Amino acid sequence: MSRHDAVSNETLETRYDEYMMPIWKSLNVPLRRASDCTVEDFDGNEYLDVFSGISVTNVGHRNDAVVDAAKAQLDEFVHGCSYVHPNRPVADLAERIAEITPGDLRKSFFCNSGTEAVEGAIKLARKYTGSKEVVALEMGFHGRTLGSLALTGNHTYKREMGPAINDAVHAPAPYRYRWGADADSEAAFADRAAAEIEHVIGTHTSDDLAAIVVEPVMGEGGIVVPPKGWLERVAEIAHDHDALLIADEVQTGYGRTGSMFATEHFDATPDILTQAKGIANGLPLGAFTASPEIADAFESGDHLSTFGGNPVACAAALATIDELEGGIVAETAEKGAWLDDELAALEDDFDVVGDTRGLGLMQGIELVDPTETGPRGAAPAPAKALAATVGDELRDRGIIVGVGGYYKNVVRFQPPLTITTDQLDRTLGELRAVLEEVTADA
Numbered sequence: 170m171s172r173h174d175a176v177s178n179e180t181l182e183t184r185y186d187e188y189m190m191p192i193w194k195s196l197n198v199p200l201r202r203a204s205d206c207t208v209e210d211f212d213g214n215e216y217l218d219v220f221s222g223i224s225v226t227n228v229g230h231r232n233d234a235v236v237d238a239a240k241a242q243l244d245e246f247v248h249g250c251s252y253v254h255p256n257r258p259v260a261d262l263a264e265r266i267a268e269i270t271p272g273d274l275r276k277s278f279f280c281n282s283g284t285e286a287v288e289g290a291i292k293l294a295r296k297y298t299g300s301k302e303v304v305a306l307e308m309g310f311h312g313r314t315l316g317s318l319a320l321t322g323n324h325t326y327k328r329e330m331g332p333a334i335n336d337a338v339h340a341p342a343p344y345r346y347r348w349g350a351d352a353d354s355e356a357a358f359a360d361r362a363a364a365e366i367e368h369v370i371g372t373h374t375s376d377d378l379a380a381i382v383v384e385p386v387m388g389e390g391g392i393v394v395p396p397k398g399w400l401e402r403v404a405e406i407a408h409d410h411d412a413l414l415i416a417d418e419v420q421t422g423y424g425r426t427g428s429m430f431a432t433e434h435f436d437a438t439p440d441i442l443t444q445a446k447g448i449a450n451g452l453p454l455g456a457f458t459a460s461p462e463i464a465d466a467f468e469s470g471d472h473l474s475t476f477g478g479n480p481v482a483c484a485a486a487l488a489t490i491d492e493l494e495g496g497i498v499a500e501t502a503e504k505g506a507w508l509d510d511e512l513a514a515l516e517d518d519f520d521v522v523g524d525t526r527g528l529g530l531m532q533g534i535e536l537v538d539p540t541e542t543g544p545r546g547a548a549p550a551p552a553k554a555l556a557a558t559v560g561d562e563l564r565d566r567g568i569i570v571g572v573g574g575y576y577k578n579v580v581r582f583q584p585p586l587t588i589t590t591d592q593l594d595r596t597l598g599e600l601r602a603v604l605e606e607v608t609a610d611a
């Protein structure tokens with residue numbers, strides 16, 4: 170099999186086996202072409218994409234405005250190395266990000282990915298505070314290079330390759346379904362989950378804290394939405410310890426949760442905000458943004474990336490933001506609220522649906538085995554194999570969803586934000602049919 174043979178789903182998969190490192194089990198949908206919410210493989214099959222390449226193509230695959238902006242920039246210049254040759258796409262995007270980010274977040278650094286954004290944010294927090302230690306959350310995901318892997322609170326990403334450099338300490342996640350069902354109220358659980366962070370700082374650090382890093386809604390951890398009041402308490406705890414709050418919005422940013430950034434749902438502004446994924450609708454770009462006071466702690470030579478802030482990616486990002494602000498974010502909030510209600514109804518109809526949760530078009534359903542008790546004796550046992558089956562069955566019916574979460578038992582719905590209610594309705598119909606089928610077999 171070689172690149173000279175005719176391309177089909179099978180030949181592509183075979184060449185992946187031969188020439189690519191075996192790090193991932195694919196969705197079995199080799200990509201020939203994609204447009205808005207539809208992707209097509211090499212055997213002529215079309216799929217409704219309800220996962221957007223892990224939450225990236227927020228304004229739709231091959232969005233016209235984004236493609237035009239990138240093509241126009243390709244005709245001007247492709248590389249400027251953002252600091253070596255100051256250039257307009259970089260300056261325009263930095264200014265635009267200052268306008269759309271909350272509070273007095275104003276100065277940005279551009280890189281190529283989420284993992285780099287997180288690592289840069291940690292360097293800045295250390296430089297600004299003069300402290301070293303970092304607290305992150307169990308179940309959190311912040312990337313796979315050794316620095317961001319240190320913050321990732323899931324040992325399966327580190328197996329046989331850890332410990333990561335300067336491992337962070339981890340506090341329990343605000344995961345009410347499993348760790349807080351006995352709390353009297355959302356507020357009581359918010360207090361308890363925040364107190365756990367304070368406890369970890371007291372017991373696991375020498376109080377030389379540079380930052381607390383959290384995802385405002387956990388993505389890879391399984392679409393975990395924190396209780397109201399929690400993020401505000403985490404910000405207070407960070408500041409009480411002269412540390413910074415870093416909100417990792419790599420997955421939640423750029424409209425995903427029905428606001429431009431997920432922190433806007435809460436009454437807390439982060440000191441540093443990391444971005445990537447949806448920022449340029451698929452072109453590689455990452456960023457972290459801070460107030461001038463914090464950003465100016467960096468001095469010349471403290472940080473750089475050769476490709477960071479690629480002008481084509483920055484031009485695409487500017488067009489992406491225009492598209493999002495043209496109504497997509499507001500519609501995401503509406504469609505998301507509707508989808509949230511529809512998914513919640515599944516909890517009553519199917520015992521295997523233990524929990525449904527999300528914000529905007531970042532939704533998940535947690536599948537369980539109601540006959541077995543889960544970890545630490547709380548909610549029912551995670552049903553990992555069932556979630557994989559549901560994902561495969563949906564794919565065979567022409568719908569791509571994600572399957573993940575800390576226990577790999579969460580079916581994730583993170584479509585392009587341009588998805589229509591008819592397409593969401595079709596997804597729900599097929600999901601119900603699949604759940605009926607798999608539970609009938611049980």
Ligand SMILES: Cc1ncc(COP(=O)(O)O)c(C=O)c1O
Pocket residue numbers: 223282283284285287310311312313384388389417418419420421445446
């Ligand atoms: C919250 C969060 N941070 C960081 C990352 C790492 O981003 P990347 O894969 O672009 O390095 C991810 C990726 O899923 C993420 O969800």
